[in-house]
Amino acid sequence: RECFDxxxxxxxxxxxxxxxxxxxxxxxxxxxxxxxLSIGLQSTQDSLLKKLGRIHTFQQFLETYQVARATGFxxxxxxxxxxxxxxxxxxxEETLYKxxxxxxxxxxxxxxxxxEGTPFYEAYADHPELLPTEEEERAMYYETxxxxxxxxxxxxxxxxxxxxxxxxxxxxSYWERVDYLGLGLxxxxxxxxxxx
Numbered sequence: 694r695e696c697f698d699x700x701x702x703x704x705x706x707x708x709x710x711x712x713x714x715x716x717x718x719x720x721x722x723x724x725x726x727x728x729x730l731s732i733g734l735q736s737t738q739d740s741l742l743k744k745l746g747r748i749h750t751f752q753q754f755l756e757t758y759q760v761a762r763a764t765g766f767x768x769x770x771x772x773x774x775x776x777x778x779x780x781x782x783x784x785x786e787e788t789l790y791k792x793x794x795x796x797x798x799x800x801x802x803x804x805x806x807x808x809e810g811t812p813f814y815e816a817y818a819d820h821p822e823l824l825p826t827e828e829e830e831r832a833m834y835y836e837t838x839x840x841x842x843x844x845x846x847x848x849x850x851x852x853x854x855x856x857x858x859x860x861x862x863x864x865x866s867y868w869e870r871v872d873y874l875g876l877g878l879x880x881x882x883x884x885x886x887x888x889x
Contacts, residue, residue, distance in 0.1 A: 694726070697874070704729055704862040706770075711749035711757040719764040729861070730761050731770040731801070737788040741777050746812075751791075758795060768859060770799035775833035776825045777805055778817060785833045789840050798859035802837045803852050804830055 706729035707722060736742055737751045761769060771792050775785050792800065807813045817823055825833070838848055846854040850864050863873055875882045882889045
């Protein structure tokens with residue numbers, strides 16, 4: 694705010710992972726004006742979180758989520774992933790049910806894409822049998838669409854679902870190339886049609 698004119702109704706979103714924030718941090722973020730939180734859960738099964746190399750458990754996610762609510766965050770996104778190594782459709786459905794019970798305002802649901810040059814590529818490129826089949830991956834995708842729609846979440850972008858009026862403004866404007874400002878490690882901005 695010392696460097697920029699911030700609109701009173703600006704959406705100021707922050708990403709975090711369970712186990713990396715605490716009540717004190719979250720209170721400071723709210724005081725600083727952050728009004729939307731995106732929490733990277735990925736799965737409710739600890740065994741799958743471990744395969745992904747995540748440092749948190751589902752219980753730690755629940756604690757982070759509850760503290761975020763208690764500190765005043767009323768616009769929370771939960772990131773989920775499908776097509777994980779060893780993940781079944783039943784596993785994924787369980788994740789959807791448990792997450793929906795928390796009633797977040799927004800859900801981002803991505804399918805795992807294994808990029809060349811990553812540890813996942815090294816581990817799984819020659820072992821496709823360890824990953825869900827294309828049919829299983831499609832079933833997870835269609836289950837996401839159907840189940841979230843039945844619970845009042847509108848799919849407004851390929852991997853993003855929101856309750857009415859909780860669509861992420863960044864997601865809405867990203868493909869339109871509207872200016873946005875990213876601050877912090879790994880953040881990107883688009884200013885004057887130039888990505889920085």
